[in-house]
Structure formats: C-alpha cells, structure tokens
Amino acid sequence: MPLRKKLDELVKNVKKPIAIFDLDGTLFDVTYRTMEILKRFIAQPEIRARFPEQVLMASKLRYQDYVYSLDASLTGIGIDRYSEHAAHFLHAAETYWYKHFFTDPLMAADVPYPGALACVRHLRENGAQIVYLSGRDIPNMSQGTIAALEKGGFPHTGHDIVICLKPAYGRPG
Structure with a gap:
C-alpha cells in the first residue's frame, strides 16, 4: 500500500x-546552514592566513560532499585530522560551527x-x-x-x- x-x-x-x-x-x-557557516569561517582573514591549505580545500566543498557532521565532511574531502596543523583547523571550524549553528540568523539558509x-x-x-x-x-x-x-x-x-x-x-x- x-x-x-x-x-x-x-x-x-x-x-x-x-x-x-x-x-x-x-x-x-540544514546542509545550507552549515555551508553558510563554513563560508563565513574560511572568509575570516586570520583563518585564511593561518590555514591557507585547509581553507583552499574547504572552499571547494560542494553540497554533495556534506555528510552529517562538519568534521566528517571536511575529512571526507581530504583534510587530515591526524596532522596536528589540520587538526587545529578542524577544531576551529567545529567550534565556529557550534557557536553559529544554534542561532536564529542562519536558520534562514535552511x-x-x-x-x-x-x-x-x-x-x-x-x-x-x-x-x-x-x-x-x-x-x-x-x-x-x-x-x-x-x-x-x-x-x-x-x-x-x-x-x-x-x-x-x-x-x-
């Protein structure tokens, strides 16, 4: 039936x-909300200066690359969580995401x-x-x-x- x-x-x-x-x-x-958060995160001058390689990789993330978590999405495109420098990028990205995902303004992207x-x-x-x-x-x-x-x-x-x-x-x- x-x-x-x-x-x-x-x-x-x-x-x-x-x-x-x-x-x-x-x-x-909510993928679009996460995409907007990541876009804002990697647009920050201090992030661009500190993590140029990871910013370049993250900027190429497409809708279909997103999975449930931002961390999994970023590691899925090759950002290596076992590299200390890349791990700092992932931590900063997740922290930024967590601070902004649960707020009114970005829900407009859903x-x-x-x-x-x-x-x-x-x-x-x-x-x-x-x-x-x-x-x-x-x-x-x-x-x-x-x-x-x-x-x-x-x-x-x-x-x-x-x-x-x-x-x-x-x-x-």
Missing part, C-alpha cells in the same frame, strides 16, 4: 490524529526537503494535529524557527499546531 494511502487511512481511523515532526534533517535540509510541506499540509487538511518537536531552544532559535516555518510555507499558527522547543540552550541532563 502506498505511504500516502496508508497515512490517509491512519488519519481517518484515529480519533484525534497527531503528526509529530522533527525539523532539522526531517522537514528542513531549505525544506522536497515533499515535506505537501506532507504536513496534507495531514493537517485531513484533520491531524501538527506537532513540531525539535532540539532547538527557545532563547536562541525560536525566532529563526518561526521564520523558517513561515518562509517554507509550513502551517505554524492555530489551535491544531504545537511547536515544542527546549526551554534553554544545551543538552538535557
């Missing part, structure tokens, strides 16, 4: 259907995955309550989250929409 038919059947047969979606990596491709919007809208139109459940936090990412949902055309207001974000930055526990 095709997935859409199965979803329609589930929504019809459940008294109060709820569809729960993560945002990063589920509805939104792009909805093909079909994500149609799926969410379809479920809502067929009676499902939509819940966005994310590891994003309220102080640093709530405005960017709302802006990204708006920009992507995702429903984000109404009694049948719930947006769940962490109350504070950091990992639980």
Whole structure:
C-alpha cells in the first residue's frame, strides 16, 4: 500500500490524529546552514592566513560532499585530522560551527526537503494535529524557527499546531 494511502487511512481511523515532526534533517535540509557557516569561517582573514591549505580545500566543498557532521565532511574531502596543523583547523571550524549553528540568523539558509510541506499540509487538511518537536531552544532559535516555518510555507499558527522547543540552550541532563 502506498505511504500516502496508508497515512490517509491512519488519519481517518484515529480519533484525534497527531503528526509529530522533527525539523532539522526531517522537514528542513540544514546542509545550507552549515555551508553558510563554513563560508563565513574560511572568509575570516586570520583563518585564511593561518590555514591557507585547509581553507583552499574547504572552499571547494560542494553540497554533495556534506555528510552529517562538519568534521566528517571536511575529512571526507581530504583534510587530515591526524596532522596536528589540520587538526587545529578542524577544531576551529567545529567550534565556529557550534557557536553559529544554534542561532536564529542562519536558520534562514535552511531549505525544506522536497515533499515535506505537501506532507504536513496534507495531514493537517485531513484533520491531524501538527506537532513540531525539535532540539532547538527557545532563547536562541525560536525566532529563526518561526521564520523558517513561515518562509517554507509550513502551517505554524492555530489551535491544531504545537511547536515544542527546549526551554534553554544545551543538552538535557
């Protein structure tokens, strides 16, 4: 049975259907956010001066070269984590990424995955309550989250929409 038919059947047969979606990596491709962060990182004069070889390599990183982590993406194109100098570059890049990835401004670079919007809208139109459940936090990412949902055309207001974000930055526990 095709997935859409199965979803329609589930929504019809459940008294109060709820569809729960993560945002990063589920509805939104965050690769573009990481690409923008890396572009800004390697544009810094002190980074260009200190790591010219790694900056040149990183500047050639293409969308299809990106994998889940920035470190894996950079080592995947040949930046050697076992070289002390390159390891310093990787550490600096990861530190810069971590400082900027979890902030409102760069979420504008996120792009909805093909079909994500149609799926969410379809479920809502067929009676499902939509819940966005994310590891994003309220102080640093709530405005960017709302802006990204708006920009992507995702429903984000109404009694049948719930947006769940962490109350504070950091990992639980």
